[in-house]
Amino acid sequence: MNPCTVYGMSVSGNCYKVRLLLEQLRVPYRWIEVDIIGGFTRTAEYLAKNPNGRVPLLEIEPGQYLAESDAILYYLAEDSPFWPHQRRQRAEVLQWMFFEQYSHEPYIAVARFICTMLPPGHARRSELPRLLERGAQALAVMEEHLRTRQFFVADSYSIADIALYAYTHAAEDGGFRLGEYPAIRKWIGRVEAQARFVRMPSAVPPAA
Amino acid sequence: MNPCTVYGMSVSGNCYKVRLLLEQLRVPYRWIEVDIIGGFTRTAEYLAKNPNGRVPLLEIEPGQYLAESDAILYYLAEDSPFWPHQRRQRAEVLQWMFFEQYSHEPYIAVARFICTMLPPGHARRSELPRLLERGAQALAVMEEHLRTRQFFVADSYSIADIALYAYTHAAEDGGFRLGEYPAIRKWIGRVEAQARFVRMPSAVPPAA
Numbered sequence: 136m137n138p139c140t141v142y143g144m145s146v147s148g149n150c151y152k153v154r155l156l157l158e159q160l161r162v163p164y165r166w167i168e169v170d171i172i173g174g175f176t177r178t179a180e181y182l183a184k185n186p187n188g189r190v191p192l193l194e195i196e197p198g199q200y201l202a203e204s205d206a207i208l209y210y211l212a213e214d215s216p217f218w219p220h221q222r223r224q225r226a227e228v229l230q231w232m233f234f235e236q237y238s239h240e241p242y243i244a245v246a247r248f249i250c251t252m253l254p255p256g257h258a259r260r261s262e263l264p265r266l267l268e269r270g271a272q273a274l275a276v277m278e279e280h281l282r283t284r285q286f287f288v289a290d291s292y293s294i295a296d297i298a299l300y301a302y303t304h305a306a307e308d309g310g311f312r313l314g315e316y317p318a319i320r321k322w323i324g325r326v327e328a329q330a331r332f333v334r335m336p337s338a339v340p341p342a343a
Numbered sequence: 344m345n346p347c348t349v350y351g352m353s354v355s356g357n358c359y360k361v362r363l364l365l366e367q368l369r370v371p372y373r374w375i376e377v378d379i380i381g382g383f384t385r386t387a388e389y390l391a392k393n394p395n396g397r398v399p400l401l402e403i404e405p406g407q408y409l410a411e412s413d414a415i416l417y418y419l420a421e422d423s424p425f426w427p428h429q430r431r432q433r434a435e436v437l438q439w440m441f442f443e444q445y446s447h448e449p450y451i452a453v454a455r456f457i458c459t460m461l462p463p464g465h466a467r468r469s470e471l472p473r474l475l476e477r478g479a480q481a482l483a484v485m486e487e488h489l490r491t492r493q494f495f496v497a498d499s500y501s502i503a504d505i506a507l508y509a510y511t512h513a514a515e516d517g518g519f520r521l522g523e524y525p526a527i528r529k530w531i532g533r534v535e536a537q538a539r540f541v542r543m544p545s546a547v548p549p550a551a
Contacts, residue, residue, distance in 0.1 A: 186484050187446060201434055203441035210434035226409055226418035229437075233411035236445045238395060276394050 138163040140194035142184070144171050148244055148301035149204040150191040151335040156211050156297055159331045172252070205232040208294040217294045227288045231295035234276070235302075242270035244302045246309025251338040267310055274316055277303070281318035285325060292329055300326045301335065308338055346371040348402040350392070352379050356452055356509035357412040358399040359543040364419050364505055367539045380460070413440040416502040425502045435496045439503040442484070443510075450478035452510045454517025459546040475518055482524055485511070489526035493533060500537055508534045509543065516546055 141157070141164055143150030157164045169175050169190050176188045185192045185202045193201045193210065201207055209229075212218040219225050246266040249259050277299065280287065287295040304323050307313055313320055326332070349365070349372055351358030365372045377383050377398050384396045393400045393410045401409045401418070409415055417437075420426040427433050454474040457467050485507065488495065495503040512531050515521055521528055534540070 186487055187442060195431065199431075201431070201438060203438045203445075206434050206437035206441050209437050210430065213430055213433075222418065222421055223403065223407075223409070225421075226414050229414035229417050230409060230411045233414050233441070233444055234395060236441055237411075237449075238397075241445075241449070279394055 138165065139196075140165045140167060142167045142169050142181075142192040142194070143190050144169050145336050146338045147171075147190060148247075148305060148335065149240070152204050152297050152301045153191045153193065153207050153211070155301075155333055155335075156208055156217065156294065158333045159217070159329065160211060160215055161331070162211065205236060205294075205298050208232070208297060212294045217292065217297070219289055219291070219293060221289070224289045228293050228295040231287045232298045234273075235295075235298045238276070239270070239273040239299065240302055242266045242273060243306050243309060243311065246270060246311070247302065247305060247338060248309075250309050263310060270306070270309070270311055274303070274306070274311065274319065278316045278318050281322045286322070292326070296322075296326055305335065305338070346373065347404075348373045348375060349399055350375045350377050350389075350402070351399040352377050353544050354546045355379075355398060356455075356513060356543065357397075357448070360412050360505050360509045361399045361401065361415050361419070363509075363541055363543075364416055364425070364502065366541045367425070367537065368419060368423055369539070370419065413444060413502075413506050416440070416505060420502045425500065425505070427497055427499070427501060429497070432497045436501050436503040439495045440506045442481070443503075443506045446484070447478070447481040447507065448510055450474045450481060451514050451517060451519065454478060454519070455510065455513060455546060456517075458517050471518065478514070478517070478519055482511070482514070482519065482527065486524045486526050489530045494530070500534070504530075504534055513543065513546070 139162070141150070141153055143153065143166060145151070145168060154166070169181075171190060175181055176190060182188055184194075184200050187202060189202060191204055191207060193207045195201055201210055209218065219228060246263060249257065249263060253259055284290055286292050287299065300323065303319060304326075347370070349358070349361055351361060351374060353359070353376060362374065379398065383389055384398060390396055392408050395410060397410060399412055399415060401415045403409055409418055417426065427436060454471060457465065457471060461467055492498055494500050495507065508531065511527060512534075
C-alpha cells in the first residue's frame with residue numbers, strides 16, 4: 136500500500152486505533168497532529184477535507200479523504216489477517232465496531248474527555264453519572280462475551296479488538312473500574328502482547 | 344441465501360432498514376414483531392439472543408444471531424449491487440454508515456422517539472433543542488454532499504443510502520424541517536423510486 140497521511144490527535148482513542156493498525160500492518164504513514172481543542176477541525180481549511188469536522192481522517196492519495204475511525208480500519212485491513220475470510224465473521228467484526236461507536240464510545244470516551252480534558256469544576260461533570268451507568272452496561276456486554284473467548288471474533292485478533300481496545304484500556308481515566316471486569320483485563324493483556332503493538336499516549340499530562 | 348428471521352419493531356428506522364433491503368434483495372424472511380416499549384428486549388429470553396438488548400436482530404440460522412442494523416445490512420448485501428466492487432467505495436459506504444450511527448441517529452431518531460412515542464409533557468422533551476441542533480448539523484453535511492451527487496457513494500444506490508434514508512425521510516416526526524434541504528429531498532425521491540421499495544410504517548398512530 137502507498138504511504139498515506141493521517142490527520143489525528145494523538146491522545147484520542149479514535150485516532151490511536153488508526154496508528155496502531157498502521158504500525159501493525161507496517162504501512163508507512165505521515166501523521167499530522169491536529170489541535171481539536173484549539174478549533175482546527177472547525178476551520179474552513181479542515182472542513183474542506185472532512186465536512187463532518189472530526190478526526191481521524193485518512194488522506195488516501197492527495198485530495199482523497201476517508202473519515203470515521205472504524206471505516207478507516209476496514210479500508211486499511213481488508214487484505215490483512217485482521218479482517219476475517221468468512222462472511223459471517225466479517226459481519227461480526229462490523230457488529231462489534233458499530234457496538235463500539237454507538238453503545239461504548241459515547242459513554243466511555245466522553246467520560247474520559249470530561250475527566251482529563253476539561254477543568255475540574257466544569258459543568259459537563261454533571262453528565263458523568265449517566266455516562267458511567269451506560270458505559271458500565273457496555274463493559275458488562277464485553278465481559279460476558281470475553282468470558283469464553285480470546286478475542287471478539289473467531290478467537291483471532293481483528294480490527295474489532297483494535298476498535299474496542301482503544302477506549303476500553305483507558306476507561307479508568309473516565310472513572311470506570313476495570314478491576315471489576317477480569318475477562319476484559321485478560322483480553323487487554325492479549326491485545327498488548329500482539330506483534331508491533333504501540334501504546335496510546337496518556338491523556339493526563341505527567342506532573343512537572 | 345436461506346430464509347432468515349428478523350426480530351424487529353416495525354416503526355423503528357433501524358429495523359426498517361433491514362426489511363427494506365430484504366425486500367429489495369428478494370430474500371425470504373420471517374419477521375418477529377418485538378415489543379420494545381413493553382420491555383421484551385430486556386427479558387432473559389431476548390438477552391440470550393442479543394446481550395446488548397437491542398433490535399433489529401438477524402437470526403442467520405437457528406441459534407446464530409447478528410446484531411447492529413448496519414452490520415446486518417453489510418451481511419445481507421455483500422454479494423449484491425448494493426455493496427460496491429471497489430475497496431475505496433466499500434470504505435466510503437462504511438464511512439457513511441458510521442456517520443449515521445454516530446452523528447445522525449442519536450439526534451434525529453431520538454428526537455422522533457421523544458415526539459412520537461412519549462407523552463406530550465414528558466421530561467425528555469428538554470433534550471429536544473440540543474437534538475435539533477446536532478441533527479441539523481448532520482443534515483447539513485448530507486445536504487452539502489448530495490448537492491452534486493445522486494447517491495452517497497459512487498453515484499449508485501447502496502446500503503449507505505438505505506442506512507441514511509431510514510431516519511432522514513422521517514425526520515419531520517422529530518421536528519426537523521426537510522424543506523430546508525432541497526438536495527436531501529431530491530435524494531429521498533430517488534430512494535423511493537428504487538425497485539421493490541417499501542414504506543416504513545408511520546410512528547404516529549392515525550386518529551380514530
